[in-house]
Amino acid sequence: QVQLQQSGPGLVKPSQTLSLTCAISGDSVSSTSVAWNWIRQSPSGGLEWLGRTFYRSKWYYDYAVSVIGRITINPDTSKNQFSLQLNSVTPEDTAFYFCARDRGSFLPFDSWGQGTLVTVSS
Amino acid sequence: DIQMTQSPSSLSASVGDRVTITCRASQGISNKLAWFQQKPGKVPKLLIYAASTLQSGVPSRFSGSGSGTDFTLTISSLQPEDVATYSCQKYDSAPWTFGQGTKVEIK
Numbered sequence: 001q002v003q004l005q006q007s008g009p010g011l012v013k014p015s016q017t018l019s020l021t022c023a024i025s026g027d028s029v030s031s032t033s034v035a036w037n038w039i040r041q042s043p044s045g046g047l048e049w050l051g052r053t054f055y056r057s058k059w060y061y062d063y064a065v066s067v068i069g070r071i072t073i074n075p076d077t078s079k080n081q082f083s084l085q086l087n088s089v090t091p092e093d094t095a096f097y098f099c100a101r102d103r104g105s106f107l108p109f110d111s112w113g114q115g116t117l118v119t120v121s122s
Numbered sequence: 123d124i125q126m127t128q129s130p131s132s133l134s135a136s137v138g139d140r141v142t143i144t145c146r147a148s149q150g151i152s153n154k155l156a157w158f159q160q161k162p163g164k165v166p167k168l169l170i171y172a173a174s175t176l177q178s179g180v181p182s183r184f185s186g187s188g189s190g191t192d193f194t195l196t197i198s199s200l201q202p203e204d205v206a207t208y209s210c211q212k213y214d215s216a217p218w219t220f221g222q223g224t225k226v227e228i229k
Contacts, residue, residue, distance in 0.1 A: 037218070045222075046209060046220055046221070046222040046223045047158075047166065047209055047211070047220040047223070048220070049217060049218040049219065049220065052216070052218075062216040062217065064217050065123065065217070098165065098166070102213065102218075104213075105154055105213060105214060105215070107171055108156040108168065108171055108211055108213040108218070109156075109158070109166070109168060109211070110168050110177070112165045112166060112167075113165075114165060115165055
């Protein structure tokens, strides 16, 4: 059974970069049948998909329009994990951040990380 | 991008009641619709995918229906452990989009 373990700081200063990592066990970041996602949820809001990476002979990336230009998702095959970097953060980026696996149009987010509350504050 | 609209945003019902939540897509998404349950302080849990297929381990009092643009999640007999926020999500093609969520409480 796949498990996703998130790590990263819970406090980031405005204008700096938010960085989180999601370590995968029970599956491979290079699997050709899944994708690896980042999703966030503001303290009183709904779920917002941020982006994903997946491998199909080469690496692909999809990002939400709301964060394009600020977001990077990187796979790390040596450590079987993937990361999120969100640049130039503001207090509006304060949220719970989740990593999650999907199987494309066959099965949506069936495994989730434990979530990380990231607060943007000076 | 396709927008997902849920209604109601919240509801309060008695134990044993039948509860219905609707989700509408701004364009057709075939049956590529999932429902998630998120209990307070917990990670979202996949309940239903392909509009009507129950994920393994989900109680049979949960059911889903719909295709195209209009979808429904039904709890046939509300239980205290069903207190949660329920969100729909379309997954026909990226970008993945969630509805705004429906908070279900016990009256």
